[in-house]
Amino acid sequence: MNLDQKIRNSLNNKILYKNLKNFASAYKISRKNAFNGLDFDQLVADLSSKKSRNRAQINELFELFKQNATSSGAKVYQATNAVDACRYITEICKKHNTEYIAKSKSMTSEEIKLNEYLEKEGLKPIETDLGEWILQIAGEHPSHMVMPAIHKSRQQVAEIFRRYTGEDIADDDIDKMVKIARKYLRDYYFKATVGITGANVAVANAGAIGIVTNEGNGRLTSTVPPVHIVLLGYEKLVADFDEALKVIKLLPKAATGQIISTYVTWIKGQNSSHKNPHGIKETHFVFLDNGRLDFFDHPILKEALKCIRCGSCANICPAYEMVGGHTFGHIYIGAIGSILTRMYHDEKTAHELLKLCIGCKACSKFCPAGIDLQSIISELNIETTEKFGLPAAKKFIYRKVIANPSIFKTTMKIGSFLQIPIISKDKIHLSKSPLPKDKDFRVLPSISRETFSKIYPKIDTNKNSMNKKIFFYPGCAVEYFYPYMGKALVKVLNRFGVKVDIPTKQVCCGLPAIHAGDGNAGKATISKNLDYMPDPSNYDAIIVLCPSCGMAIKEDFPKHMKEDYTKLNLSNKLSEKIISFREYLEKLGIDLKINNNVKVTYHTPCHQGRGLGSSAESYLKAILGENFIPLKDSDVCCGFGGSYSIEFAGISKGILDKKIENIIQTGADIVLTDCPGCVMQIEGGLLKKNLDIKVMHISTFLDSYI
């Protein structure tokens, strides 16, 4: 099945939709409660800095672990790759003549496809984690790292169990299903001579491992069978128990919103085992390389080795929530999954998965290991796009059109003429979408007859009392679609004595090309853009109405100008001064009051909340008082993502529908936001659904109401 088909199937899967939606909303609440009273950012910073290790440092920890773990006779094996690990484990199982092997959940064993290998060798591995067992007997793979069977309904599980056991199980009798699992799995622990577990941490200075489970299957697997094999990647190594407990403190809270998992089991060496003829357990630690060791020295991917496999980056990912792990994932799923797929599995598959990221940055913000997943995804996207290529049409657009301001301008001009027959009565929207039906879920804005740069000199300004000066970068959306938002900004700022300058030529910020994976076009565009940027020291601030442009200036400009010292210097200065319109108003400290009785809610744009770093919620609350109604999941993506909303229209629409559901619930008359992209998406969706709720950029709102 290709990716498009997979996406379509997932989007049509009602059970998946319901389960993931319910989970996402419950998860956010329990996670928040679990972290209540703790300084999440501090905990993350601590763990992240501890886990910053290069290959030599990891090797040191490994040697220490080995020395301590082997003191009681446990064996430590270093497997170079998947086959090597599978072969070694199979040999041990065969040596002990075991028919059954009890397994407790291990993503590393999924990574090396251990079960498949063992089964081919005539062995019977039994997954003892309930979710994994359900999937094993159904012949499926996990769709989530922590909740493997999250895509299944109780009815489906009942059916799977009925077929497997022949017992009578009512469709919604979850208790009975769990009891059945208990009964069947209990036997296997005793039949198995070998138990296989993973490890969540491996403590070097003690030679001990820690395993986290809720069900207790890890305890049974490591206790009952006389042989215990621990399969783990080198990234699980930590220096000491202090570091190990930092992982334990964060992991369950981030994973499921639990304060702690029911069982945390610490094991060192070979413990007593009455079923072993020697009276003590035979223990093997199998350390898997599979490319990891080299990645510890990789400039970007080393970050991914900090991952503690909590699954947060899937739990909060709007794209994952729409399609699930069988589509947004290979073996590892979600944001980290697309990265790990590039590292351990197939680059071509990774290339496809990386494109599913809409760029909302929620994963980066929620990761307990402090991994900036979105940035890594963006870099890998550029890397794999270079290798596997961009469709010719896109390449043309990013390289020949957008990177060249004059051609871009002419193209938009032509577009503004071509659209005339389909312009709607309100003049600012299209009455008919130029897109095919399956991508037509919003009313699109029309290209403005006049660009912002054209309108700007005509804006009435009170020239007398300007005592401050800012530089406003409009970006393509304001320049070509929403000049009125820019006009509103100029008017509001002028009222408060702030002069507004703009670039002499409007050049794209480069983000669309970067997001599409065209790094070279992105770089060329940024370089061109900087030709028209002023020296920021002459200005009070550099201001944007589009936080995506803002984030590009803040992060991508310096990142992509490393080779050009002068432009890097300018980029750094711009990066320091870039803020949004609302942030600047707040900085000015002007006491605004809105005197009318409209009910207003606010959607936090991803690149505002997480990119530029603050949401306008508290500001709006202050100026609107009672009339401000908070929006549930305000900071969750609206599904826009630029060309993403065309390429993956189904996912984009699904995300938007949830946003609209929440908006309707507020009962507000106006939805405010501060990103033209979000306006395009949300307004387009509301219009398409014929809902009478207005969408406004904060600039336009303030211009109209103060």
Next chain:
Amino acid sequence: MNKTPLERFLKYSSMVSNEHIFLKESQINSYLKETRFNYINIPSLNLFRDCVIDENGIESAIVEAEAGISETGTAVVMSEDEKLRLATCLCEELTVILYTDKIFNNLEDIAPILEANMRKESNYIAFITGASRTADIERVLTIGVHGPVRMKVILTERGE
């Protein structure tokens, strides 16, 4: 108002539906007589009872905790003894005796205990926070998937 370690322990231990019993050390013996535990392992009071443990499991076990963690409601149980391990994994109801002077505030505070006990050639230490649970079917919380169905914590002060 800041909670004492015991109060905080009770809060988080209650969150996982543990039952709490307050006993004086001197009452424990009679409690054991009333409640016929299949397996007993309380080193501080030198109280032990052994039994056969196979795939059928046992009804009840009572063991002593080495420490408690208040920020998570956790009992730290030294489990080097294989029988104790089996008993705590395979009993229907698990009771843990926790001396209140052994309740630590935070997870990090347990690091020295782990460190010291893991100096041995081999060891097995369990953090237990509630009964065995799963949410793998439609995220519905269900108790007793592999191990105990109920957990009780007896909180006791030393030498009374």
